[in-house]
Amino acid sequence: xxxxxxxxxxxxxxxxxxxxxxxxxxxxxxxxxxxxxxxxxxxxxxxxxxxxxxxxxxxxxxxxxxxxxxxxxxxxxxxxxxxxxxxxxxxxxxxxxxxxxxxxxxxxxxxxxxxxxxxxxxxxxxxxxxxxxxxxxxxxxxxxxxxxxxxxxxxxxxxxxxxxxxxxxxxxxxxxxxxxxxxxxxxxxxxxxxxxxxxxxxxxxxxxxxxxxxxxxxxxxxxxxxxxxxxxxxxxxxxxxxxxxxxxxxxxxxxxxxxxxxxxxxxxxxxxxxxxxxxxxxxxxxxxxxxxxxxxxxxxxxxxxxxxxxxxxxxxxxxxxxxxxxxxxxxxxxxxxxxxxxxx
Numbered sequence: 001x002x003x004x005x006x007x008x009x010x011x012x013x014x015x016x017x018x019x020x021x022x023x024x025x026x027x028x029x030x031x032x033x034x035x036x037x038x039x040x041x042x043x044x045x046x047x048x049x050x051x052x053x054x055x056x057x058x059x060x061x062x063x064x065x066x067x068x069x070x071x072x073x074x075x076x077x078x079x080x081x082x083x084x085x086x087x088x089x090x091x092x093x094x095x096x097x098x099x100x101x102x103x104x105x106x107x108x109x110x111x112x113x114x115x116x117x118x119x120x121x122x123x124x125x126x127x128x129x130x131x132x133x134x135x136x137x138x139x140x141x142x143x144x145x146x147x148x149x150x151x152x153x154x155x156x157x158x159x160x161x162x163x164x165x166x167x168x169x170x171x172x173x174x175x176x177x178x179x180x181x182x183x184x185x186x187x188x189x190x191x192x193x194x195x196x197x198x199x200x201x202x203x204x205x206x207x208x209x210x211x212x213x214x215x216x217x218x219x220x221x222x223x224x225x226x227x228x229x230x231x232x233x234x235x236x237x238x239x240x241x242x243x244x245x246x247x248x249x250x251x252x253x254x255x256x257x258x259x260x261x262x263x264x265x266x267x268x269x270x271x272x273x274x275x276x277x278x279x280x281x282x283x284x285x286x287x288x289x290x291x292x293x294x295x296x297x298x299x300x301x302x303x304x305x306x307x308x309x310x311x312x313x314x315x316x317x318x319x320x321x322x323x324x325x326x327x328x329x330x331x332x333x334x335x336x337x338x339x340x341x342x343x344x
Contacts, residue, residue: 026066029088030073032080033277034060036258036285039241046221048245054252056241058226058234059260059281061274063088079280079322090135092148099149101230103132103213108231109224110216111263112238115334119239119267120246123219129153130184131163132213140207141194146183151213152206153189154182163212170196171203181206220246233272235263236291239334240341251341258282259291259337261311267334269293271311276318283323290315291337294330 036057040050064070066082074080089097110126117124130153136143146152152166153159156179160166173179173196180193199205224238237259244251260278262270271293282290292315297308309317312330319326331337 024068026068026071027085028066028071028082029085030064030066030070030080031083031274031277032062032074032077033280033284034062036060036278036281036287039237042225042227043238043241043245044223044225045242045245048220048248050241050245052244052248052250052252053254055256056237056244056252057256057258057282057285057287058229058237059258059278060229061277061281079277096148098230100134103149104232105226105230105234107132107211107214108233108235108262109226109238110214111265112235113216113218113222113224113242114265115235115239115263115267116242116246117218117220117222119243119334119338122246125217127215127217128161129213129215130159131166131208131210133183133208134211135209137197137207137209139197141197142181142192142206142208145190145192145194146181146206146208147185149185151184152181152210153184156180157182163210167205170205173204175204177204179206231272232262232270233260236261236269236293236331236334236337239263240337243334243338249342251338253341255289256285256287257289257291257341258285258287259289259331261291261293261331263334269295269331269333269337271295275311275315279315279318279323279326279328283319283326288326290319290326290328291331292316292328294332 036059039056039058042058071082074082114124114126130151133146133148133150133152136146136148155166155169158169160169170179175198176195178193178195180191182189182191196204197207222242226234260272260275262272264270275292279290292312294310294312297310301308316328319328329340
């Protein structure tokens with residue numbers, strides 16, 4: 001045995017080092033270009049197939065737990081970054097983070113359906129289900145009851161049409177007053193009673209971060225399956241794909257069109273993260289046009305961030321350097337994106 005180790009200890013050390021490079025977890029994530037997928041594979045509108053040439057492409061950012069070998073690769077590749085756990089998930093555990101990202105994606109799909117159906121003059125209906133819990137403050141009296149991913153449907157037996165309605169009613173009760181919250185958790189309805197706390201705004205509140213939970217139903221059935229992709233940034237491109245199928249307008253003219261951006265209830269397009277990496281993913285998939293959100297920065301933002309770049313500015317700079325043949329188009333709304341495609 002001693003002779004064996006004497007002759008082969010160098011090889012054994014090398015094997016251990018190699019295994020460590022590939023398997024030892026680090027407290028970071030590696031972020032880089034993801035994929036640019038054909039949205040035809042994601043969207044099904046009953047009796048409205050997409051027979052037009054070209055593609056609308058959903059771009060994504062690749063994200064994976066860091067290992068020594070991938071950490072080193074990210075240091076050497078300009079398209080990759082190393083980011084901390086906190087930057088990625090805000091301190092949430094993986095299951096909670098994934099749940100929130102899945103909700104964001106479903107919300108993006110719902111708004112995309114509503115936007116596309118409205119623009120195509122097709123019947124749709126929005127149902128406000130309640131307020132979706134994104135975070136629970138450590139000082140909230142509900143922290144051991146309400147969890148991230150729950151949907152609050154009633155407060156003291158009252159259901160409101162939007163989050164502002166809930167917030168106004170709760171604030172009117174006063175700090176220290178107890179309220180009873182009805183909420184949906186893991187598919188079951190539950191109730192919890194606790195006193196309100198004083199928020200940073202000095203108003204009474206439950207102590208949660210929230211967003212609207214809205215369900216959209218349509219007369220013409222539509223199904224959108226995003227697979228494993230999460231987050232809200234696919235809204236604009238989903239809207240365009242659904243609208244293309246509903247109207248059968250030849251928007252693409254045979255081109256491969258990529259893009260990104262959230263879609264808001266008023267049809268405006270919001271900014272997202274990782275747009276430089278999405279440009280690279282689109283370029284590798286052969287896209288010739290890329291829709292990039294443009295939100296004019298406020299004076300406050302410019303004062304705080306002297307080197308602030310909008311999504312459009314970052315996308316254009318990245319394309320100029322790495323994808324000079326790709327045309328980056330700034331968009332502020334769904335209508336603007338459609339108008340561009342109709343006129344070019």
